Amino acid sequence: xxxxxxxxxxxxxxxxxxxxxxxxxxxxxxxxxxxxxxxxxxxxxxxxxxxxxxxxxxxxxxxxxxxxxxxxxxxxxxxxxxxxxxxxxxxxxxxxxxxxxxxxxxxxxxxxxxxxxxxxxxxxxxxxxxxxxxxxxxxxxxxxxxxxxxxxxxxxxxxxxxxxxxxxxxxxxxxxxxxxxxxxxxxxxxxxxxxxxxxxxxxxxxxxxxxxxxxxxxxxxxxxxxxxxxxxxxxxxxxxxxxxxxxxxxxxxxxxxxxxxxxxxxxxxxxxxxxxxxxxxxxxxxxxxxxxxxxxxxxxxxxxxxxxxxxxxxxxxxxxxxxxxxxxxxxxxxxxxxxxxxxxxxxxxxxxxxxxxxxxxxxxxxxxxxxxxxxxxxxxxxxxxxxxxxxxxxxxxxxxxxxxxxxxxxxxxxxxxxxxxxxxxxxxxxxxxxxxxxxxxxxxxxxxxxxxxxxxxxxxxxxxx
Numbered sequence: 521x522x523x524x525x526x527x528x529x530x531x532x533x534x535x536x537x538x539x540x541x542x543x544x545x546x547x548x549x550x551x552x553x554x555x556x557x558x559x560x561x562x563x564x565x566x567x568x569x570x571x572x573x574x575x576x577x578x579x580x581x582x583x584x585x586x587x588x589x590x591x592x593x594x595x596x597x598x599x600x601x602x603x604x605x606x607x608x609x610x611x612x613x614x615x616x617x618x619x620x621x622x623x624x625x626x627x628x629x630x631x632x633x634x635x636x637x638x639x640x641x642x643x644x645x646x647x648x649x650x651x652x653x654x655x656x657x658x659x660x661x662x663x664x665x666x667x668x669x670x671x672x673x674x675x676x677x678x679x680x681x682x683x684x685x686x687x688x689x690x691x692x693x694x695x696x697x698x699x700x701x702x703x704x705x706x707x708x709x710x711x712x713x714x715x716x717x718x719x720x721x722x723x724x725x726x727x728x729x730x731x732x733x734x735x736x737x738x739x740x741x742x743x744x745x746x747x748x749x750x751x752x753x754x755x756x757x758x759x760x761x762x763x764x765x766x767x768x769x770x771x772x773x774x775x776x777x778x779x780x781x782x783x784x785x786x787x788x789x790x791x792x793x794x795x796x797x798x799x800x801x802x803x804x805x806x807x808x809x810x811x812x813x814x815x816x817x818x819x820x821x822x823x824x825x826x827x828x829x830x831x832x833x834x835x836x837x838x839x840x841x842x843x844x845x846x847x848x849x850x851x852x853x854x855x856x857x858x859x860x861x862x863x864x865x866x867x868x869x870x871x872x873x874x875x876x877x878x879x880x881x882x883x884x885x886x887x888x889x890x891x892x893x894x895x896x897x898x899x900x901x902x903x904x905x906x907x908x909x910x911x912x913x914x915x916x917x918x919x920x921x922x923x924x925x926x927x928x929x930x931x932x933x934x935x936x937x938x939x940x941x942x943x944x945x946x947x948x949x950x951x952x953x954x955x956x957x958x959x960x961x962x963x964x965x966x967x968x969x970x971x972x973x974x975x976x977x978x979x980x981x982x983x984x985x
């Protein structure tokens with residue numbers, strides 16, 4: 521039996537008066553949350569672990585988004601930017617992650633309203649209640665949150681009236697093994713994070729190397745396509761592709777796909793397999809990855825039989841999961857499988873919904889047993905593989921209205937998501953969002969990366985917050 525301790529929220533407690541709302545993470549959704557909270561007249565502080573906004577976005581900055589500009593700018597953020605003389609990018613164009621930072625996040629963070637409330641180089645190590653662990657209930661809703669911060673000057677404890685965690689999942693990749701456990705040994709840079717800049721900054725890591733890409737989603741496929749382009753210029757570059765299942769149905773090779781670019785992506789990567797440029801290791805369940813001199817050996821089973829392969833570098837394109845360690849003293853209500861809020865989990869089940877068919881949702885679906893605590897943005901999706909910035913923006917609009925006491929507006933969620941390709945999980949839960957078929961369809965696409973015009977497709981990405 522599971523016991524859920526629920527405390528009704530109270531917004532008028534004297535101990536909370538004057539305290540700011542703490543927003544964790546200064547990515548697109550975190551800054552949007554701050555904009556909406558300020559618009560509601562609520563004090564706010566944004567804690568960003570990096571030394572500048574959009575730290576995670578910068579990590580995949582070479583990647584081009586599926587979503588055009590019209591779908592990646594929050595309304596409240598736009599209202600802060602417009603008086604500054606900011607010029608909005610062409611709404612139909614597709615930005616890269618670097619474009620998103622330079623043309624949107626940085627100007628937004630520099631507005632007179634947001635600049636004073638963002639603290640950089642501050643990592644939130646833990647969230648609790650002042651003088652209370654998660655077991656104490658009496659007076660809980662009236663008690664300030666306590667955030668333990670790690671800064672360059674040491675450890676600092678601060679209080680807040682509410683907490684909105686938009687810290688994302690990009691720094692928490694799913695492990696390579698089929699069991700969901702990390703490899704037994706630390707293999708350093710021989711294991712590469714998803715979305716490497718194969719043709720740019722990371723070129724030397726792959727040139728002339730034997731490379732294994734793990735994952736059956738579009739991020740893996742796009743990485744393989746870029747690696748194949750590299751191999752044409754760099755002799756000795758050998759490519760292998762590990763997938764857990766017998767095939768990659770989600771990467772359809774049919775050019776008649778309703779989403780033409782998605783079909784083209786599938787056709788391209790399957791063409792690489794058929795031509796021998798990529799060796800596909802299907803039905804490969806990875807048990808461990810161990811160092812083998814300067815290389816790594818990946819061991820497991822293929823179709824039930826013991827199997828091993830030795831390579832120079834492995835690209836982990838198996839998706840992401842939320843880091844919940846800092847929330848041990850918070851009463852979370854998470855789905856047992858997806859690790860999303862319980863009411864949200866069935867709405868984002870990738871086996872039932874496409875990128876564009878997730879129903880509108882807000883505080884009612886994001887609430888936890890902990891009063892005035894919310895997880896928003898990509899982290900709210902837990903291990904579900906796909907996320908749209910539009911969804912995150914509506915989440916934080918709803919949360920801000922709730923914290924301001926406008927409960928009707930908080931529950932009046934209105935969000936029209938563009939229909940895109942079917943998003944389903946793969947070997948490790950990585951994204952398999954479809955790419956829009958036409959220019960018009962592209963304006964309603966997911967945050968997963970689109971093929972760069974007249975160039976190899978950019979690595980697929982789910983937006984971080």
